[in-house]
Amino acid sequence: MTEQALHLSGVRKTFKGFTLNGVSFSLPKGYVMGLVGPNGAGKTTIIKLIMNLIAPEAGEIRILGLDSRKQEAEARAQIGFVYDVMPFYADVSLRDTKRAMAPFYRKWNESLFQELASTFDLPLKKKVKKLSQGMRTKFALALALSHEAELLILDEPTTGLDPVFRRELLHGLSGLLQDEGKSVLFSTHITSDLERIADYVTFIRDGSILLTETREELREVWGLVRGDESSVSALDSKLWRGSRRTPHGMDVLTSDASAARRALGDTVVVERASFEDIVVLLEDALLDDALPDGEVHHA
Amino acid sequence: MRILISNSSPDPIYEQIVRQIKGQIIAGDLPEGAPLPSIRKLAHELQISVITTKRAYEELDKEGLIDTVGGKGTFVASQNQEFMREKRMKLVENKLSEALDDARMLGVSYEELGEMLRLLWEEES
Amino acid sequence: MLKVMMKDLIMNRTALVANLFIMGGFLVFMSSWEEGAPVGTYAFFSGLMMAFGPVIIVTREDKFKAMALGCSLPVTRETIVRSRYVLAIGLAVLGILFAFSLAALAPTSELSAAELFRPKIVLRALSVTTLLFALLLPFTFRFGAFGLILVLATSQVLGIVALTMVKLTRSSVDKRFVDSIGRAVGSLYARLGPVGFDLLLAAFLAAVLLASYGLSVWAFKWRDL
Numbered sequence: 199m200t201e202q203a204l205h206l207s208g209v210r211k212t213f214k215g216f217t218l219n220g221v222s223f224s225l226p227k228g229y230v231m232g233l234v235g236p237n238g239a240g241k242t243t244i245i246k247l248i249m250n251l252i253a254p255e256a257g258e259i260r261i262l263g264l265d266s267r268k269q270e271a272e273a274r275a276q277i278g279f280v281y282d283v284m285p286f287y288a289d290v291s292l293r294d295t296k297r298a299m300a301p302f303y304r305k306w307n308e309s310l311f312q313e314l315a316s317t318f319d320l321p322l323k324k325k326v327k328k329l330s331q332g333m334r335t336k337f338a339l340a341l342a343l344s345h346e347a348e349l350l351i352l353d354e355p356t357t358g359l360d361p362v363f364r365r366e367l368l369h370g371l372s373g374l375l376q377d378e379g380k381s382v383l384f385s386t387h388i389t390s391d392l393e394r395i396a397d398y399v400t401f402i403r404d405g406s407i408l409l410t411e412t413r414e415e416l417r418e419v420w421g422l423v424r425g426d427e428s429s430v431s432a433l434d435s436k437l438w439r440g441s442r443r444t445p446h447g448m449d450v451l452t453s454d455a456s457a458a459r460r461a462l463g464d465t466v467v468v469e470r471a472s473f474e475d476i477v478v479l480l481e482d483a484l485l486d487d488a489l490p491d492g493e494v495h496h497a
Numbered sequence: 498m499r500i501l502i503s504n505s506s507p508d509p510i511y512e513q514i515v516r517q518i519k520g521q522i523i524a525g526d527l528p529e530g531a532p533l534p535s536i537r538k539l540a541h542e543l544q545i546s547v548i549t550t551k552r553a554y555e556e557l558d559k560e561g562l563i564d565t566v567g568g569k570g571t572f573v574a575s576q577n578q579e580f581m582r583e584k585r586m587k588l589v590e591n592k593l594s595e596a597l598d599d600a601r602m603l604g605v606s607y608e609e610l611g612e613m614l615r616l617l618w619e620e621e622s
Numbered sequence: 623m624l625k626v627m628m629k630d631l632i633m634n635r636t637a638l639v640a641n642l643f644i645m646g647g648f649l650v651f652m653s654s655w656e657e658g659a660p661v662g663t664y665a666f667f668s669g670l671m672m673a674f675g676p677v678i679i680v681t682r683e684d685k686f687k688a689m690a691l692g693c694s695l696p697v698t699r700e701t702i703v704r705s706r707y708v709l710a711i712g713l714a715v716l717g718i719l720f721a722f723s724l725a726a727l728a729p730t731s732e733l734s735a736a737e738l739f740r741p742k743i744v745l746r747a748l749s750v751t752t753l754l755f756a757l758l759l760p761f762t763f764r765f766g767a768f769g770l771i772l773v774l775a776t777s778q779v780l781g782i783v784a785l786t787m788v789k790l791t792r793s794s795v796d797k798r799f800v801d802s803i804g805r806a807v808g809s810l811y812a813r814l815g816p817v818g819f820d821l822l823l824a825a826f827l828a829a830v831l832l833a834s835y836g837l838s839v840w841a842f843k844w845r846d847l
Contacts, residue, residue, distance in 0.1 A: 252846040275696035298629040418509040
């Protein structure tokens, strides 16, 4: 069995008007996982649960084998974190913030931090409140990368970044992984982020995981079937993962493009499904079919 | 080593990688013993998933074209280039003889076949 | 634990120092009353003022939602709670020493060092501070700065209700209640002697702190940030 950087099983959390519904997924060590879904789907809740900022009602979270609650300090020592809105003290300088945080990490690498700070042009003497959102993210990233964390947890790290730095950030993250063994979980609502670096993609909507799959599988095996409603409807329901009507017919998301091509032949067009197609079309109604035997829930 | 990935190609990315590395090994651009980038480095450079590059390398490994030496990296397998070329030539020969069989069955003449080959050659290049 | 305390001190440095100056100014003013402030009253106010240290830390943390930052670092929540208690006690002791030194050294002061630096007076100031934050901290750990308001508002309301009840019923329950506490303390003091009484008071404070700490740890463990 490959070692897991992150393993969630049956994690539940209820808020007023929102339930995270028995979430389970795993991220093997050394890979990047994108957590994608619309705003309010539960991405931040999952990240807060991993960081033990909120307590789960049920289920278990393991970080490099460590329990997120019973071994919270040891687990977080391995994590570099970047949040959507970093809870920094706005009227404290970057340098003092770093000074307060660095001693917590045994493997703090000051020269690496200084290097990153100059690469990112961080004004260390300035107060956090003088920084733009993008700059704050860069600062958080410099902190997260400077203690040689095994797992990076990034909540919407690309919001507020200009396209150029966004690209650099994602590219930099994949470069980080050349140092084998480091893993990344990042949440995003921007599907193009996934196309750059994700090895695994986990789709979430309304507090439920719709799918966890490798990018490879989604690109090479999944597909989008387009055609007349009547021709498209002939597709085996086992291959059917979601659909939408268009002015010219129907688009169907399928988990096996070549099987769809074989079955429907020239009556339809089968093309690669983009992440955006998958996010939009993926339905959870068929989720039970995707569960391995024995894990099917009977309502 | 030079690899170009086309996103619009219908071929899977790992196949594109396999084909191009194979081509460069056979053409001698990648001599035996030449180091290949690590799975992660290649994935990073091509901005593709590690899983994809891993699959490509596994494929090449299976065909005996590359060797992965634990802890040291991946290298072009120590195979005789002559032998490699012969192997590829054999493949071409096999395919041609298949085509020849089909042509004979249809009663295509040698001249017609030659003309067909010439046209195909020009079209491809 | 030291790291958490250092973090809190660095993040709140300016506010804490500013607080010290403002409080210091007030205490110098108080010690300079012409008729001379009673030593006991001065000690009581010093203690009261010094409870503001931990309060400042909590409100600032709430203002910047920075609890999530502290809790994302590799420390247990229990360590965070313990650090805050130790820091609160440390700040109280230092603050009271600072306040007393001010009163002793300020040229305008009517109070002398010999009057102030007695175990009894120090303990009295310290017990005011301790009781205050022992009451406040569990609520702030559970509810943030809102917990602070909650405690203050609740005690306010309870006070008003009690007073109204007393007034309406024309009873003298309030007087009798206060008197009985005074008498109980007085008789304890008489029975134990000054040293024994101080020891008992110290033990009582320790017990209150411990109970408050236990409550905070429990409450904070389940706080969603």
